[in-house]
Amino acid sequence: MADLEHVLSAARAGDEDALADLYRSLYPRFVRYAGAVVPSSAEDVAADAWLDVARSLGRFRGDESDFRAWAFTIVRRRVLDLRRTTARRRTDPVDPADLRDTRETGNVEDEALVSLQASWAIDLITSTLSNDQAEVVLLRVLGDLSVDQVADLLGKRSGTIRVLQHRALRRLEAALRRERVTP
Amino acid sequence: MSRWNDPLHEMRGARIDEGTLDRLLQGRILPDDAPPGYSAVASILVAAASRPTDVELRLQGPHVAAAREAIGRRNRRRRPGALGLATGLLVLLLLVVPGLAAAKLLPEPAQNAVTTVLKKVGITLPDADQPTAPASPSRGEPGGTGVANSSDLGTHHPTTPSAGAKRSSVEPGASQGGQQDQGEQGGQQDQGEQGGQQDQGEQGGQQDQGEQGDQRDQGGQGGQGGQQIEADQQN
Numbered sequence: 001m002a003d004l005e006h007v008l009s010a011a012r013a014g015d016e017d018a019l020a021d022l023y024r025s026l027y028p029r030f031v032r033y034a035g036a037v038v039p040s041s042a043e044d045v046a047a048d049a050w051l052d053v054a055r056s057l058g059r060f061r062g063d064e065s066d067f068r069a070w071a072f073t074i075v076r077r078r079v080l081d082l083r084r085t086t087a088r089r090r091t092d093p094v095d096p097a098d099l100r101d102t103r104e105t106g107n108v109e110d111e112a113l114v115s116l117q118a119s120w121a122i123d124l125i126t127s128t129l130s131n132d133q134a135e136v137v138l139l140r141v142l143g144d145l146s147v148d149q150v151a152d153l154l155g156k157r158s159g160t161i162r163v164l165q166h167r168a169l170r171r172l173e174a175a176l177r178r179e180r181v182t183p
Numbered sequence: 184m185s186r187w188n189d190p191l192h193e194m195r196g197a198r199i200d201e202g203t204l205d206r207l208l209q210g211r212i213l214p215d216d217a218p219p220g221y222s223a224v225a226s227i228l229v230a231a232a233s234r235p236t237d238v239e240l241r242l243q244g245p246h247v248a249a250a251r252e253a254i255g256r257r258n259r260r261r262r263p264g265a266l267g268l269a270t271g272l273l274v275l276l277l278l279v280v281p282g283l284a285a286a287k288l289l290p291e292p293a294q295n296a297v298t299t300v301l302k303k304v305g306i307t308l309p310d311a312d313q314p315t316a317p318a319s320p321s322r323g324e325p326g327g328t329g330v331a332n333s334s335d336l337g338t339h340h341p342t343t344p345s346a347g348a349k350r351s352s353v354e355p356g357a358s359q360g361g362q363q364d365q366g367e368q369g370g371q372q373d374q375g376e377q378g379g380q381q382d383q384g385e386q387g388g389q390q391d392q393g394e395q396g397d398q399r400d401q402g403g404q405g406g407q408g409g410q411q412i413e414a415d416q417q418n
Contacts, residue, residue, distance in 0.1 A: 011254075012254065013254075013258075014251045014254045014255055014258070016247060016251060019247045019250050019251060019254075020243060020247050023240075023243055023246060023247050023250070024235060024243070027235075027239070027240070027242075027243070027246065028235030028236075028239040028240065029235075031239060032231065043242075047242070047246060050246055050250065051246075051250060051253055054249075054250035054251075054253050054254055055253050055254070055257060057254070058257070118230055118231055118232075118233050118236070120230070121226075121227045121228070121230035121231040122231050124227055125227065125231065137208065137228075138231070140208040140209070141208055141209075141210065141231050141232045142231065142232060144209065144232070147205075162201070165204065165208065166204065169199070169204060169207065169208075169221070169224055172224050172227065173220055173221055173223070173224050176223040176224060176227070177220065177223075
């Protein structure tokens with residue numbers, strides 16, 4: 001993205017190009033993040049979060065890193081709202097284990113190197129890791145957030161986040177290794 | 184403990200330091216550069232943060248348009264704040280300007296303009312060229328008009344002495360004219376005349392200025408009669 005300050009300034013005034021610039025940098029990541037947590041409503045949540053971001057641009061102050069953290073705070077709040085609404089409706093959330101069971105796996109490393117798709121990678125992350133681990137990894141990867149920003153967002157200590165991400169990568173590595181050696 | 188070049192060690196994945204882990208999560212380590220055993224992990228993480236595809240951006244047009252509309256609505260909602268401020272200032276101006284005009288504190292052109300405008304809506308204000316009355320005519324009492332004419336009365340009707348003088352004892356606003364008359368004629372007056380002048384003042388306040396002289400004469404005469412009755416009653 002071009003100089004964020006200029007982009008934000010133009011976007012606040014309703015400039016289409018600036019808004020498109022922001023959209024391209026945020027919306028796909030919103031969809032991927034929401035798809036990992038609430039797969040059936042990912043695009044709706046991402047669209048709502050995008051509009052929230054647009055409406056609130058005038059209130060944002062900070063640099064590019066702060067902007068990403070701020071934007072992901074908004075999309076995460078949308079996800080939590082949807083979860084609460086879903087809980088009130090007494091619908092059953094999708095069990096990540098079900099997703100894992102239905103996925104076909106072959107030579108993971110080869111597939112990853114050749115034609116990995118973002119959604120496939122995210123599905124693998126969410127199906128392999130615990131919820132906490134997956135959320136930390138996704139916020140760090142998709143939101144490009146620092147450990148401290150993730151800690152603030154999740155209401156946890158930075159040390160806890162570090163432990164979670166270490167365990168997450170080791171678990172991911174172990175799962176991929178098993179897939180590779182499994183005929 | 185396995186050695187670094189042990190194939191099994193590589194398969195199990197090396198322990199990675201904090202900096203390497205951060206760079207892996209930021210997608211800055213390509214699969215080929217990843218620590219042993221983590222190339223697949225690096226591939227997964229890079230893929231997760233890959234550039235958006237056209238499919239993901241297929242709704243860009245409507246979404247950006249919706250954002251523009253939302254921002255436009257928000258900006259329009261902010262404008263009434265400035266509009267409200269301007270309206271408040273206008274109302275304040277509409278209150279202050281007539282007040283200043285009533286007090287004749289405006290410059291002459293402005294005073295005339297405001298007077299003309301307000302006259303059209305039924306509010307009469309003094310013109311800039313109209314001399315300021317020494318007394319306060321706004322009280323709306325008969326004496327107010329009578330005072331302005333008291334000196335004339337005294338000039339034109341010297342035989343009806345001190346209409347203003349008598350009125351001055353009744354109404355504070357008439358003091359100036361009253362004193363003038365007193366200087367000329369006050370010494371010649373008796374109590375009965377004073378009573379007559381009081382009556383005359385009451386009458387004059389109810390009549391046109393042009394008629395006041397005559398009326399005051401009559402009033403003076405009537406007043407004398409009235410004063411005699413009063414004197415009789417007192418006796």
